[in-house]
Every structure is written in C-alpha cells, then in structure tokens.
Amino acid sequence: MTADRRTSWIMIAPALVLVAVLFFAPLARVLVISVTEPSFGLGNYAMLFTSASIQRTLLTTLRICVFTTAITLVLAYLVAYVLTHARPAAQRLMLLGVLLPLWMSVLVRAFAWVTLLRREGLFNKALEALGLIDHPLSLMWNETGVTIGMVHYMLPLGILPLWAAMRDIDGRVLAAARGLGAGPVRTFLRVFLPLSLPGVIGSGLLVFIFSLGFFITPAILGGGKTIMVAEYIDTQIQESLRWGVGTMIASTLIAAIFLLMFVLGRIVDLRTLFGAK
Amino acid sequence: MTRLQTFAEDRAEIMGLRRRTVLKGGAALGVGTLAVGAAGFGGGAQAAPKEVVVANWGGDAVKAMTEAFVVPYEKATGGKMVIDGSGPSNGKIKTMVLAKNVTWDLVDSGLAGTGELGPAGLLEEIDYSIVDKSKVTPGFAYKYGVCNYMFSTVQAWDTSRIKEKPTLADFFDLKKYPGKRLMRKDSQAMLELALMADGVPADKLYPLDVPRALKKIAGIKKDLLFWGTGAESQSMLREGEVVMGWLWHTRGVLLQKDTNKKITFTFDGGLLQPGLWAVPKGNPAGKQAMVAIAAMQAPEGQVKLLAAMGNGPANPAAAPLVPPELNAINPGAPENVKVQAKIDADWYQANYAKVRQQFLDMIAS
Numbered sequence: 057m058t059a060d061r062r063t064s065w066i067m068i069a070p071a072l073v074l075v076a077v078l079f080f081a082p083l084a085r086v087l088v089i090s091v092t093e094p095s096f097g098l099g100n101y102a103m104l105f106t107s108a109s110i111q112r113t114l115l116t117t118l119r120i121c122v123f124t125t126a127i128t129l130v131l132a133y134l135v136a137y138v139l140t141h142a143r144p145a146a147q148r149l150m151l152l153g154v155l156l157p158l159w160m161s162v163l164v165r166a167f168a169w170v171t172l173l174r175r176e177g178l179f180n181k182a183l184e185a186l187g188l189i190d191h192p193l194s195l196m197w198n199e200t201g202v203t204i205g206m207v208h209y210m211l212p213l214g215i216l217p218l219w220a221a222m223r224d225i226d227g228r229v230l231a232a233a234r235g236l237g238a239g240p241v242r243t244f245l246r247v248f249l250p251l252s253l254p255g256v257i258g259s260g261l262l263v264f265i266f267s268l269g270f271f272i273t274p275a276i277l278g279g280g281k282t283i284m285v286a287e288y289i290d291t292q293i294q295e296s297l298r299w300g301v302g303t304m305i306a307s308t309l310i311a312a313i314f315l316l317m318f319v320l321g322r323i324v325d326l327r328t329l330f331g332a333k
Numbered sequence: 334m335t336r337l338q339t340f341a342e343d344r345a346e347i348m349g350l351r352r353r354t355v356l357k358g359g360a361a362l363g364v365g366t367l368a369v370g371a372a373g374f375g376g377g378a379q380a381a382p383k384e385v386v387v388a389n390w391g392g393d394a395v396k397a398m399t400e401a402f403v404v405p406y407e408k409a410t411g412g413k414m415v416i417d418g419s420g421p422s423n424g425k426i427k428t429m430v431l432a433k434n435v436t437w438d439l440v441d442s443g444l445a446g447t448g449e450l451g452p453a454g455l456l457e458e459i460d461y462s463i464v465d466k467s468k469v470t471p472g473f474a475y476k477y478g479v480c481n482y483m484f485s486t487v488q489a490w491d492t493s494r495i496k497e498k499p500t501l502a503d504f505f506d507l508k509k510y511p512g513k514r515l516m517r518k519d520s521q522a523m524l525e526l527a528l529m530a531d532g533v534p535a536d537k538l539y540p541l542d543v544p545r546a547l548k549k550i551a552g553i554k555k556d557l558l559f560w561g562t563g564a565e566s567q568s569m570l571r572e573g574e575v576v577m578g579w580l581w582h583t584r585g586v587l588l589q590k591d592t593n594k595k596i597t598f599t600f601d602g603g604l605l606q607p608g609l610w611a612v613p614k615g616n617p618a619g620k621q622a623m624v625a626i627a628a629m630q631a632p633e634g635q636v637k638l639l640a641a642m643g644n645g646p647a648n649p650a651a652a653p654l655v656p657p658e659l660n661a662i663n664p665g666a667p668e669n670v671k672v673q674a675k676i677d678a679d680w681y682q683a684n685y686a687k688v689r690q691q692f693l694d695m696i697a698s
Contacts, residue, residue, distance in 0.1 A: 109694040116697070175513075176573050197513075197558050197574075280518040280559025283697040291693070294424035295337060296686050297449050 083310075086303045093300030100304035110288070110305065117285040120199060120274070121267040124206045128263050129256060131207070132214030136255075139215070140222040158212040166276040169205050170196065173277075197279025205273040210263045217262060221255020254324050261320060265313055285309060337518055340484050340581055341390050341441045341608055342420065343563030344642050347583060348393030384413040385618045385625045389441040391418030397641040401634040409628050412621065423449050430455045430614045438622040442478060442611040444678055445521060448685040450611065451477030457612040463623040468630040468648045470665065475678045478609030479626060482635065482644035485605050485664035485673060486522035489570055489585045489598035490577035501530035501602045504577060505553055515569055515578025516550070518559040520692035521681070522604045523550065525674055526579055529602055535674035543688055547695050559696060570596050583643040586662045600669040606676045608644065639663055 090100055103110055139150050157165065172178050173195040180192040195201055225248065233243040271286040278284075285305060292302030338346075385406075389398060395418040403414045421440035427450070429435045440446070450456045456477040466474045473480035490499050495510050503509055504526075516523050524546040525538055531549050533542070550557070558575060560566040566580040567588055585598030610629075612622045629635075632651035638644045639655065645665030646655070652667065660666040664673070 109690060109697075112694070112698060174572060174574055275561060280561060281554075281557075281696050283693065291337070294422050295445065295449070296689065297423055297427055297453060298686075299427075 087307050089299050090303035090307045093303075100300045101308075103301065103304065104308065110301075113283055113285055113288045114305075116199075116282065117268065120202055120206070120282070120284065121264055123203050124210060124267045125260055125264045127203065127207050128210045128214040129260055132211055132218050132259060133252075133256065135211070135215050136218035136222055139219050140225075154212050154215050157208070162209060162272050163276075165209060166205055166273050169201070169208070169277060173201055173204070196277050197281070199278070199282055201277035201279070202274045202282050202284075205277045206267060206270060209270075209273060210266060213266060214259045214263050217259040218252070218255045221258065222252050225251045257320060257324050261316070265316070268309060268313065338562040339390070339422075339443055339445060340563075340583075340606070341394075341443065343581065344484075344583055344644065345390035345392035345394035345418070346562070346564060347587065348397060348642060383618060383621050384415060385438045385621055386415050386417055386436060387439045387441070387625070388417045388419065388421040388437040390420050394418065394441075394642065397638060401637040401641070402629045405631055405634050406625060406628040410624065412624075414625060421446075426450055426613050427453070427455055433615065435613045435615045435617060437613055438616040438618045439625060440611050440613060441481065442609050444478075444606065444609065444676065444681045445519070445685065447475060447478035447609055447611050447678070448681045450613075452682060455614050457614055457616065457622075459610075459612070459626070460620065460623045463620065464626045465630055468650065470647060470649055472675060473607045473647065473678075475609070475682075478607075478611045478678075480607040480647035481610045481629070482608045482638060482647055483605060483665040484608060484644060485582040485600060485603040485669075486517070486526065486579055487582045487585050487598045487600055487603040488526070488577060488579055489588060489596055491570060491573065491575075491596055493595055494576045498599065498601075499577060501526055502532075504579075505530055505549065507553060507556060510576055512576035513556050513558055513574060514553065515558050515560060515566060515575040515580065517566070517579065518561050518693070518696070520689045521685070522606065522676070523579060523692070524688070525604045525676070526602065529674065535602075538674055539677040539680045541680060541684075541688075543684075543691065547691065551695055554696065557696070567591075582662065582664050586643055600664065601672045603664070603669075603673040604676055605664055605670060605673045607647070607678075 091098065093100075104114075135150075135154065139147060139154075142150060170177070174180070175192045177195075179195060180189070183189045183193070196204070229251070230243055230247055233247045234240075238246065269286050270284060271290070274282050274284045275287055289302045289305050292298045292305070387398065387402070389395065395416045398416055403416065406412070406414050417437065421437060421442060423446055426437075426440060426446075429437070442450075447456065458476055459474070459479045461474070464474075464479055469480050470483070473483070488499070488501060488504065494512060495503075499510065504514055524541050524543065527546045527549045528538055528542060529535060531545065558569060560569065560578075560580070563581055563584045566578060567584045569575050570578050570580075570588055571592060580598075582598065582600070582603070588596040589598070610626050616622050618625075630648050632646060632648045632654055635644075635646035635648055635651045636654045639646055639651075639659055643662055645663050646652070647665075652665075655663060655666070660668070663669065
C-alpha cells in the first residue's frame with residue numbers, strides 16, 4: 057500500500073465507521089430478527105408463499121410502483137427534453153419549477169392533493185360547473201389518487217437524472233444525422249433516444265426504488281383501502297408486534313432492490329447512471 | 334401521523350389544536366413521527382426510585398394530566414410524578430422491555446395495547462391489593478390494565494343530507510341514504526357496530542361472530558372510507574366526503590361545535606371502551622406505579638379530565654360531581670351507558686391480533 061492510498065483510507069475511515077455502526081449494524085439486526093422471531097428458522101419467509109395478505113400487499117405495491125414509474129418516466133422525459141433545449145434564461149426558470157416541489161414537505165403536498173381531488177374539491181367543482189360531469193368523479197381514496205400523488209412527488213427525481221443524461225448528448229451527433237438525410241423523427245428515434253437510454257434506466261430505477269418505500273402519500277390519498285408494503289411493515293412493528301414478520305418483509309424488500317440493481321448492472325454501467333464515471 | 338392512531342393519541346392532538354398555535358398544530362401533525370426520536374430519552378431512568386414516570390401522547394394532554402393527576406398525587410403521597418409526552422406505542426414499549434431499559438412506569442394505553450403486550454409478557458399485572466377495583470366501573474378492571482377514563486365509538490351523520498336520526502342499520506342501507514360512509518381502519522368497535530346493525534343485541538355481542546361482521550362490512554366496501562387519525566375522521570365529515578361515519582365521541586363533540594350541529598352524533602348504538610393504565614414489565618418505580626394508579630382513582634381529578642378533554646371518568650363515584658352540561662358529552666353518564674354496548678376485554682385479549690389482520694385484509698382486498 058502506498059502512502060497515498062493509506063492516507064485516503066484514513067480519511068474515509070470515519071465515514072466508513074459511521075456507516076457500519078449506524079447503518080449496517082441495525083440492518084444486520086433486522087435480518088437477525090427476521091429469522092429468530094418467534095422461533096429460529098425461515099418460518100417468516102415461508103409466509104411469502106403462504107400468506108395471502110402479504111402477497112396481496114406486495115402485489116398492490118408492485119402495481120402502484122410500476123404505474124408510478126411508467127407515468128413519471130413519460131412526463132419526466134418530456135420535461136427533461138424541453139429543459140435541455142430551452143434557452144438559458146428559460147432553463148433557469150424551469151429548473152426552479154422542477155426543484156421547488158422537491159423542497160416542500162410530502163405531507164403538505166399530499167394534503168394539497170386532497171383539496172384538489174376530493175368529492176367537493178376544486179377539480180370536481182370545476183368539472184361540474186363546466187357541465188362535463190353530473191356526479192363527482194372518484195379521483196382519490198383509491199389507487200388513482202395514490203398514483204397521482206406519487207407521480208407528483210417523483211417527478212423531480214425523474215427529471216434530474218434524465219436532464220443530466222440529455223445534456224451530455226453531443227449536439228453535433230444530431231446535426232450529423234440531420235446532415236446525412238434523417239428527418240427530425242428519425243433523428244430522435246435512432247440517435248437521441250438511444251443515447252438518452254442510460255438516463256431513462258437511471259431515473260426509472262431511482263423512482264421505482266423510492267416508490268417501493270412510500271408511506272405517507274398512500275396512507276393519506278388511499279382512503280385507508282390502499283395498503284402498501286411500508287404501511288404493512290409499520291403495522292407489524294408498531295401495533296401487532298409481529299416483529300419477525302415486519303423485519304422479514306423489510307429484508308425481502310432490500311433483497312429485491314439489490315437484485316434489481318444487480319440485474320440492471322449487467323445491462324448498463326451503474327456508475328455512469330449515478331455520475332461516478 | 335398517518336399510522337393508525339390510538340384514542341389517547343388523538344385526544345392529545347385535540348388538545349394541541351385547541352390552543353391554536355402554529356407550533357402546536359405542527360406538533361400534532363407530527364406526533365407519531367417526532368415522538369420516535371425522543372422515546373429513548375424519556376426522563377426518569379436515573380431518578381430517585383419513588384419517582385413515577387407517566388407516558389402519554391403529548392400536546393396539552395401533558396398539561397391536563399398534570400392538573401388532574403400530578404398535583405393531587407404529589408400532595409397525597411409526597412412522591413414525585415413526571416409526565417412524558419413522547420407517545421407510548423406498542424412498538425416502543427416492546428423495544429424498552431426487550432432492551433431492559435424501561436423508563437416508563439405507567440402508560441396511557443387501551444385494549445389494543447394490553448391485548449397485544451399483555452399476552453407477550455411485556456406488562457406487569459395490575460396489583461388489585463393496592464388499586465381499588467371498586468373505584469372502577471364494573472367490567473373495566475383487567476389483569477394487565479385498569480380503566481383510566483372511558484370513551485365511545487359513535488355514529489355521526491350529516492344532517493344536511495340525512496334529515497332523520499339514522500339507525501346503525503341505515504349505515505348499510507345505500508338506497509335509503511346514498512353516499513360514502515366512514516369507518517376506522519381497525520377492527521375494534523367496527524365489528525361490534527356492524528353486528529348490532531345486523532341485528533345482534535348489544536348484550537349478546539361476545540364472542541363476536543367475526544365472519545358475519547366482516548361479511549356485513551364487505552358488502553358496502555365500495556362505499557366505505559377508512560380513517561387512521563381522529564383529525565381525518567373529523568375533516569371527512571366536515572368537508573362532505575361522507576354522509577355518516579363511526580368515530581370517537583370526542584371528535585363528534587368537536588364536529589357539533591365546528592359545524593353548528595350540521596354534523597351531529599348519538600351515543601345510541603355506540604360502543605363504550607376503556608382507556609387503560611398499563612405498567613411495562615420491569616418498570617423503574619416498581620410497586621409505586623400501583624400506588625400512583627390508586628391515587629389517580631380519586632373522582633375529582635377524573636372530572637377535571639372530562640372537562641378538559643372529554644374523557645369519561647372511570648370511577649362511578651365521579652358521577653355526582655359531573656356538572657349537568659358535561660353529561661351530554663360524557664360517555665360514562667348513566668343515560669349514555671344505557672344505550673351503548675360495552676367492550677369485552679377478555680375477547681380482545683384472545684383474538685385481537687388475528688382479527689385486526691383479518692379486518693385489514695378484508696378492506697385491502
């Protein structure tokens with residue numbers, strides 16, 4: 057080991073210790089509880105295959121997360137595309153618009169949606185006044201409401217990596233495609249879209265993983281009927297005291313995320329996605 | 334705050350909001366989450382052995398309980414009592430007991446607490462040689478918890494859309510009164526009210542016919558919304574999201590006030606439930622916790638709590654001390670007790686964990 061390397065190890069040691077003590081140690085405890093409570097063994101994990109209640113919660117979570125990710129990606133792609141091609145002044149203004157909601161509490165945003173979407177909310181009142189509907193639409197207290205709230209929360213997280221990826225696309229490549237006779241649609245489909253794909257995967261991954269752990273938005277906008285996995289875990293830990301079951305699901309979730317990262321890592325270079333390279 | 338709230342937690346929140354300061358409002362919204370951080374640092378661990386630490390759900394419940402309980406206790410026994418408002422959730426109590434680092438002597442709990450914690454060996458048994466059973470309304474003194482105050486789950490409705498006082502059966506009659514209905518996201522009280530709506534007499538509820546109750550509720554699930562916090566139940570009725578709902582009487586009282594009785598409620602067909610004192614296993618003050626419970630059985634303090642928070646006194650001897658104007662909102666007032674069913678703790682001890690999950694599965698499916 058050279059002196060240089062030794063110095064750098066010493067310099068990152070405090071951070072490593074901090075992560076080990078405050079993050080990996082509790083995480084290891086979660087894992088241990090999941091195989092020791094109520095008795096030693098994989099009994100809790102067997103529930104993944106036997107408990108209809110857990111399976112349904114996981115499926116609901118998966119369904120909402122997939123929809124949220126898909127809708128977020130489409131919207132984020134549009135915004136990022138316009139953002140990349142806007143003039144600098146407009147770009148700054150747009151960026152502020154993207155970032156502003158990011159700094160607002162998730163609670164405030166969920167309640168704002170309640171005001172807009174509820175039975176006698178702004179949206180339904182406006183549609184009724186315009187004569188478009190006779191009865192209020194069920195815009196929330198269901199999965200629709202949850203998805204709307206989550207997409208709104210996730211948009212900045214989706215837009216920023218996409219924008220970063222699109223900024224790195226060399227404009228001369230596009231000009232060359234046009235010069236060689238490709239129309240605008242073809243240039244986009246054959247050149248721009250493939251070049252922006254790492255950004256799509258990166259932001260999709262980020263949004264999907266964030267969505268998996270969502271708690272407040274589904275609890276407020278779901279009308280109590282949309283129970284996602286984070287809430288299920290919370291009930292097991294705080295109320296029912298079935299810690300073994302709660303920690304088992306939490307561990308399963310972490311394992312699933314690692315698996316997802318691993319598979320995607322085979323397809324694209326994760327270090328490029330998160331800007332480390 | 335989005336976690337399922339207990340009655341005690343919500344009552345603390347009501348008190349917080351009543352002060353109408355921005356700070357308190359914020360604290361009320363964050364009760365569930367903020368309290369977590371403070372849990373491990375609750376005072377009293379290193380204090381003198383006789384000091385009793387009472388854990389409740391914060392907000393102005395700290396002030397109300399100080400006036401109602403701490404002052405008389407300290408005067409009567411010369412001991413010290415501290416209120417810790419950081420919120421004694423089941424999960425936190427289990428963490429403390431397993432870590433053998435218990436800082437609370439008494440926790441403001443309910444059947445959801447004693448039902449789960451007691452059988453798991455996480456609570457001390459109530460010592461009825463010190464705590465006086467005769468100072469508790471019959472049926473509300475249990476092995477792992479003793480009644481601290483009473484509350485009710487009642488039916489409330491929107492008088493602008495329902496002109497006549499609806500029965501429990503009307504809750505399930507979508508033709509007679511179209512519109513959404515509101516229930517708590519928990520089996521407790523919901524199953525009882527559903528069974529009574531289905532024709533089961535109030536005194537023949539237990540053992541609960543769970544499949545029958547779940548089937549009854551599932552029949553109108555499309556038109557049901559479920560609340561987790563008391564504030565949620567209140568706003569859904571006030572804002573016209575639902576035409577009727579089953580909620581805590583304290584929120585019913587607030588709705589009557591806020592809407593000038595446009596939203597109203599009745600104790601008829603309600604379920605009388607106890608708030609319970611429970612003692613975490615290995616509590617620092619030992620038997621002194623029982624002495625404290627006994628001191629708090631004095632009727633005067635309990636009437637103060639009724640006036641401040643709407644909690645019904647647990648001690649029947651408090652009845653003559655209750656001013657007549659408070660009797661209308663007192664779930665334990667004799668005329669209100671007569672028209673309600675009474676919860677059966679033994680049944681909950683044996684069945685709660687399983688049935689609660691069944692209930693959640695039913696609403697999520």
